[in-house]
Amino acid sequence: MNLSSNQNDVIAAADDLRRRTLAHLPLALERLIYLASTRDYNTGLYHHEGLAQRYSEAAACEGLANCHRESFHELLSAPLEELVRQLQLYAYSIGALTSNFITSWKELEPYRVAVPVGTDPLAAEFVFSNLKVALTIFEHRLFQRSPSPLA
Amino acid sequence: MIALIFYVGAALGLLILMFVLARPHRAPVEGIAHQFVEARGSLHTLQQGLLPTDLLNRIFDRRDLDYVNTQPSPDVRRLFLSQRKAISLIWVRRVRSEILNLMHFHRSHSRFHTNISILTEVRLAFDFAALLIVCRILETAFSVRGPYAAPRLVQSVVTVASRLCTASEKSLAFLKAPNTPDFRGDSSRGNATV
Numbered sequence: 001m002n003l004s005s006n007q008n009d010v011i012a013a014a015d016d017l018r019r020r021t022l023a024h025l026p027l028a029l030e031r032l033i034y035l036a037s038t039r040d041y042n043t044g045l046y047h048h049e050g051l052a053q054r055y056s057e058a059a060a061c062e063g064l065a066n067c068h069r070e071s072f073h074e075l076l077s078a079p080l081e082e083l084v085r086q087l088q089l090y091a092y093s094i095g096a097l098t099s100n101f102i103t104s105w106k107e108l109e110p111y112r113v114a115v116p117v118g119t120d121p122l123a124a125e126f127v128f129s130n131l132k133v134a135l136t137i138f139e140h141r142l143f144q145r146s147p148s149p150l151a
Numbered sequence: 152m153i154a155l156i157f158y159v160g161a162a163l164g165l166l167i168l169m170f171v172l173a174r175p176h177r178a179p180v181e182g183i184a185h186q187f188v189e190a191r192g193s194l195h196t197l198q199q200g201l202l203p204t205d206l207l208n209r210i211f212d213r214r215d216l217d218y219v220n221t222q223p224s225p226d227v228r229r230l231f232l233s234q235r236k237a238i239s240l241i242w243v244r245r246v247r248s249e250i251l252n253l254m255h256f257h258r259s260h261s262r263f264h265t266n267i268s269i270l271t272e273v274r275l276a277f278d279f280a281a282l283l284i285v286c287r288i289l290e291t292a293f294s295v296r297g298p299y300a301a302p303r304l305v306q307s308v309v310t311v312a313s314r315l316c317t318a319s320e321k322s323l324a325f326l327k328a329p330n331t332p333d334f335r336g337d338s339s340r341g342n343a344t345v
Contacts, residue, residue, distance in 0.1 A: 077205060080215040080231075120200030122242055126210060129234040133219070133227070140224045 006059065013055040013063030017048070022067060028074035029086040030093070035068040036114035044117055068116045076127055083134040091138070102139050105131075187323065190256035193249040194319050201246050202309055202316070210238055211298065211305055232297055239298040240290065246312060247286040253319050254279045267322075275318055282311045 025031045039046045046064035047057075055063070078086065091101045104110070111131050115124045219231040257275060267275075285308055292300040 077209060079209075079212065079218070081218045120196070122200055122238070122245065123206060125241060126206070126238050129238055133231045133234055136230055137219075137222055137227055140222070140227060144223070 006056075009055045009059035010062040010066065013051050013059045014066045016054065017051060017063055017067055022071075027086045027090055028071050028078065029083075029090050031071035032068070032075055032114050033090075033111075035064060035071060036116075038064055039068070041113070065116065069119075072114075072116050072119060072123075072127070076123055080130055080133060083130050084137050087131070087134045087138055088141075098142055102135060102142070105135055106139075186256060186260055190253060190260075190319065191323055193252040193256075194316055194323060197246070197249050197253075197312060197316050201242060201249065202312055204309075207242075207305065207309060210235070210242065211302060213299060216299060235298040236293055239293045243286055243289045243293060243308070246308060247283060247290075250279065250282055250286070250312060250315065253315060254283075257319070257322065271318075275315070278311050278315055278318075282308065282315065285311070 021034075022031050025034055035046070038048055046061045046068070048060050048064055051060035051063060054060075075083070075086075091098050094101065109128070112128060115127070215235075216231070219228050222228065257279070285304060289301060289304050289308060292304065
């Protein structure tokens with residue numbers, strides 16, 4: 001990131017983000033996906049209109065990046081059981097058909113673009129690998145609960 | 152008399168040879184900067200990416216395996232073990248590769264720039280060799296018996312690798328900029344303040 005910003009503004013912007021926005025997203029997985037969505041794929045810079053107005057473009061960008069790294073680290077530290085729980089809750093919270101969610105997550109692997117810049121490849125691969133297993137566990141549970149009508 | 156001249160000449164020759172061999176060599180400074188930067192990169196990767204305890208505790212955490220064992224489907228267990236095995240292999244291969252980088256750096260440049268005693272050099276050489284062998288053994292163990300095959304060997308790899316990182320850090324310390332206060336950014340034109 002080549003924007004310069006005052007360190008105090010960055011801390012204040014990140015705190016603001018945690019209190020006002022991230023507090024409504026209790027799952028680390030939700031926060032990770034949300035924060036990754038505020039990042040421009042072409043430039044790698046984060047953008048949040050409200051934060052940028054209150055602080056500065058650069059402070060908002062760095063504050064978002066810090067929170068993104070935080071949520072990734074939380075997910076990295078989560079045991080597999082916790083990851084399965086988060087994945088289930090996340091799938092139910094987005095309101096899409098759960099089977100569609102599982103199919104698209106297994107095929108498109110959208111979580112691969114949700115990793116903060118500068119993450120070590122081993123940590124990233126570990127999270128992807130855990131998410132893959134968690135998705136399979138979730139899929140098996142779903143299949144057991146609602147067997148196919150033809151079965 | 153001739154014999155005496157011969158022995159004195161031989162002794163002088165040996166002295167000159169010993170002096171030449173014992174003379175401290177200086178590595179050429181030009182063109183080796185990238186090797187220092189590479190070594191610094193390897194050190195950073197090891198310390199920040201491959202050796203942090205919290206990440207390794209997660210990768211080799213048996214609670215995940217216990218949880219997977221409670222799942223009714225054998226496919227889940229199979230997938231989990233193959234995934235964790237792949238991660239373990241990535242880890243041990245990357246540790247080995249970064250340690251090799253550091254070893255090459257030590258062998259070719261480090262000792263010319265820092266005062267390392269012979270005892271320390273021998274100890275370092277032993278640690279490097281032992282670590283590379285243990286990494287190979289661990290790689291085989293992961294491949295044959297899975298990610299939970301040798302927790303003690305994992306621990307010993309971490310211990311020795313950390314020790315080598317500390318030694319390399321000392322060799323590369325001169326690359327670090329001395330602590331300078333941050334620029335305040337309130338300098339007036341032509342009057343820089345720090």
